[in-house]
Amino acid sequence: MASSNFIDYVKICSRSGHGGGGSAHLHRDKTTAKGGPDGGDGGRGGHIILRGNSQLWTLLHLQYRKHIIAENGHNGGPNHSFGAQGQDEVLEVPLGTIARNVETGELMCEITEDGQEIILTPGGRGGLGNAHFKSPTNQTPRYAQPGEPGIEEWVVLELKLLADVGLVGFPNAGKSTLLSVVSAAKPKIANYAFTTLEPNLGVVAYRDYKSFVMADIPGIIEGASEGKGLGLRFLRHIERNSMLLFMVSCESADIAEEYQVLLNELKTFNPELLDKKRVLAITKSDMLDEELEQEMRATLPEGLPAVFISSVTGKNITPLKDMIWEALNS
Known part of the structure; x- marks a missing residue:
């Protein structure tokens, strides 16, 4: 569809990271035999982000990157330790790039300014640790939330040149x-x-x-x-x-x-x-x-x-x- 150095149309599979699960840990140490819940929250999954770059004028660098995958969030830990956030995957694109959902044809976003960042595919939220579920009637909850799954979708990136x-x-x-x-x-x-x-x-x-x-x-x-x-x-x-x-x-x-x-x-x-x-x-x-x-x-x-x-x-x-x-x- 395009010549070897001007690529104005690419189709990618964009998969954001899954959220990390919350921890269902109960506090225990040598002085505390039966401590309360201290499970930390899971980290958010990585986003897929589009960033405008005025130095680019083609989508050539994305031509052979069919699958864009962000890192999953990490699980929460004991002692109210939060799981690390999954690393975002940032795609630099030329100004004038639009993104469409392949299945629906819906316009998802467009990049028109240098440095502009838009989340193309958001990462899943991390799950809550069991510390959030403590109550007077349930002082030792032994459950926590799992993380939300990330999103996987096929997206078309299309370049429309910005010129006066x-x-x-x-x-x-x-x-x-x-x-x-x-x-x-x-x-x-x-x-x-x-x-x-x-x-x-x-x-x-x-x-x-x-x-x-x-x-x-x-x-x-x-x-x-x-x-x-x-x-x-x-x-x-x-x-x-x-x-x-x-x-x-x-x-x-x-x-x-x-x-x-x-x-x-x-x-x-x-x-x-x-x-x-x-x-x-x-x-x-x-x-x-x-x-x-x-x-x-x-x-x-x-x-x-x-x-x-x-x-x-x-x-x-x-x-x-x-x-x-x-x-x-x-």
Whole structure:
């Protein structure tokens, strides 16, 4: 499903630790023949915890860890000794990771901040020792609670990239080239379809030391929302973008129609994507003369901010950044 170094979907068996049993001990020593109950409580079983890590951008490190098992809690002991807590198992995940229950499909949690910790699978509680059950009518209880069992469940971890701007377009629209020009990202670029096989992120510098994050999503083809091409796998990454930059080559026979096809694919996948701010960039416009550009401008979709750019010559790259910044902050 994924290339060798970008993994955005893993299925794991998450098993938290069992709680330790309480102790049913009665106090005895050389001066006390019949002491009272002094059994301590059992320790809590270990949790399975997700922790956000801004230095990660893939789930590759979890690809071959199918079973995540936390330590069981330890049993309580005499003299009111509490059992040790089972060690938690902490999974570092990239920001934008969501967890779903495999059986129900229920969204369990999502990680959006660096250092954020969420208990994915809680450990079982430790049992109470017999010291808790002493009463005037039962001064030597000889029973204690067992620990609660841990939880075992299959969970899907799915990464949805967190970026301010998502680039949307057909293959060869110039998305990778633009990202390489406006940021330090170095995506693979070539003159054939689907050069980009995995998303690339780049930080774009803006005026007065401001910046925003741009994501180059692999090219969409007509029918992507139905699972054709690479589109279905990567459409979910667009869900987390604050705004969408549609990119259509000036070589297109009909820019407005191509834009509409892209819009329809997003709508079919998730209608809420149409609520995002949009900007249209017509790429490779260094090939146009001024008269032809004016003719094409008259055919563009109404009410949509649009700009003719060239990543090769740098034409209108700064105005494009201005339009993006305005869309992000309006």
